[in-house]
Amino acid sequence: MCGRYVMARASGDLVAEAEAEADANLELRQSWNIAPTSDVPVVLERLLDGAAVRQVHVARWGLVPAWAKDISVGVRAFNARSETLLEKPTFRDAVLARRCAVPMEGYYEWQSGPGGTRKPCYVHRADGKLHWFAGLYEWWADPALAADDPNRWLLSASVITLASPDPEDPSPVLSRLGALHGRMPLPLAGEDLDRWIAPGTLNATAALSLLGTALENAYAAAGEWKIEPANPAVGNVRHDGPWLLDADAEPNETDAEAVLF
Template identity: 60%
Template structure:
């Protein structure tokens, strides 16, 4: 499961690495300890004047479907299980036409000690430091309490898809769930809003996910990551255990 991650790239770096565009006014605060309900970057594609535009936006982590009466439902929807995402009411509309990527520099996961009395956090990241992009979904929610045209009338939110972890290898020693990574080709297909075959897209993404994840590096890090108030580059520094 992805419950904490790191994204400390500047907007310009995200735009360049994702080959996307962003509004000049877009603001993104670097964070080494991103938790659910935080603002996070997402990459999506929109059809504008007949042409696809890949864009970086900032969304709240925790999906709020358009039919929700209250945005608090997003607290329970920061991850979406790949096994049920096509049927769950919270996600089934978004996966058809509002798919996105969630770029990260890595994420934290905890491994139980042999005696089960403590947990050691690990920073999971790519070997070369490049971005990992997780398969995600996004939604727009209109706040009925806000006046028409208010700048904060619409809420953009997102969720990250997860799958079962592999049964062998280092990742198998961590959590039993794994965020679904997307390679460049799978990302392009996943983002395409004109592709209305979510089942096939999901199957293709899952087919290569374990292969991509097998290349990740797992570094033990300080227990300080367990407190969301701690936020700095020292959190991702490997320690000796």
């Protein structure tokens, strides 16, 4: 699962690392405690004058399909299970035609302990680079607004997840991931990233093939991650700041509001 994460890169650094263009209205916020329904950056490709152009956009975290009556659908669709993408109406059209990558510096997961206790952990790449997780995006038109209203269109996104590794896996990192939670976000790297976000509509067979390749490489990528204790205050979305990555830090109320970057 992925229900809270960190994305605090400066916008210029994100655009450069994505090798993309920034959307003209790009406005991002640094945050060490991103929760569903927040605005998040996504990387996608669009065909402009016949050429694929990679762009960074801001989307609402929680997929709202075009047929939805209102955006409340997205509250339950911030993650999408890889096994059922083509079966669920919420995600079926997007996996065929609207695939994106969701950049993260790392994400939080809660580890169960004795007596029902739960401790947050921070999962991130050991090399400090961004994760690029497979995602889906959709455009939704608010029926209450006029067709020429610039606020009519909402861009939303979801993160694709897969089953975590076996807790008995010989890799220390993979075994701990498996013990931490039964689900994990689907990482993309290299050609998997390029193929996943390439524009164009696929049929079901081609979409499953594309997804299958990414799934085959997921555990190899995850074996390079680190899992470290995080601050319990991350459980409250009002807390935000780099101190959340320090398990022993005292809550810092001055960092309660994320800052623009």
